[in-house]
Amino acid sequence: MSNPIDTKPSVVLFSGLATQKALEAEIFAAFTTETGIAIDAHFDPTTELQRRFAAGERPDIVIVATPALASLAADGVIDPSTVVPLVTTGIGIGVADGADKPDISTVPALTSALRNARSVAYSQAGQSGIYFRTLIERLGIAAEVDARATPLAKGFTGVAVRDGRADLAVQQLSELAFVPGIAIVGPFPDEVQHLTEFAAALSNAAAAKPEALALLEFLNGDVARAAYERSGLRAV
Incomplete structure (x- = not known):
């Protein structure tokens, strides 16, 4: 008999580099422990992520510099109604x-x-x-x-x-x-000084995906906010 297929739910996330430390050091593990949902994360500068979106790549959630969200919404990459400001950094x-x-x-x-x-x-x-x-x-x-x-x-x-x-x-x-x-x-x-705000949003492709919505809410919760502060970011 063949092995059963692994059906563990997962979320694909594209993020800028500013939040990588907080996400990898604390937030991902806490989220997966709480929900059982795995995260497939990819980190690049916002401009590189924009190039990947233009090439047709579509994650479930994005975390990018807030000014980039308007063009992503216009291009149909994200659902603008789901935008959540997360942090600022200098x-x-x-x-x-x-x-x-x-x-x-x-x-x-x-x-x-x-x-x-x-x-x-x-x-x-x-x-x-x-x-x-x-x-x-x-x-x-x-x-x-x-x-x-x-x-x-x-x-x-x-x-x-x-x-x-x-x-x-x-x-x-x-x-x-x-x-x-x-x-x-x-x-x-x-x-x-130049402060940059980073925000998260669901992609249009994942607007109805409960695992992605759960991660979006977690990214703006108390556990995540404390992790941002410990990594040198300022939670919004």
Whole structure:
């Protein structure tokens, strides 16, 4: 007799990188323990997720930067009535554990730290990297920083600091905290800080799927909110 088919319910989730630490470290396990529902998770920067959606991929739930949801709704990817704001996060700088931490407490100090760095790592596809490009233009140091920068197509910039390609990593604070061996110097000064909100929504394909609705509700519940805060995010 053949083995019975595994019918354990599951949910496919596409998420930006900012929430990865909280989700993988705490939230997924707590949700599966409580409900018995498994999660098939895929993490990419919001811009990369948008490319995957444009190519026809359809998860059950998405977690992306909130500004991206309007176009996803217009394209029929998500059900806009299910949008739930989850967290906000700011951008900061990380260095390798044990390395000197530059002063970035003021805009002039941050400018000096970026100009004096051997190399600055940033993500070309992430919300933080897109903003960082505009910031160094505003500060008038783009050519200087770019001449020695370590741009990453996607992923965690802390990895480039840990392996020695760069000495400063720029990214969302929660993404810096995700990489072992990285020490967070601090957030950008308030005058040049850029907060990004991330929200979850059901895809149109999963609007009537009870497992997906259960996960959406869990992502905005007390257990998840506490996990977000512990990972460096601010629950909305």
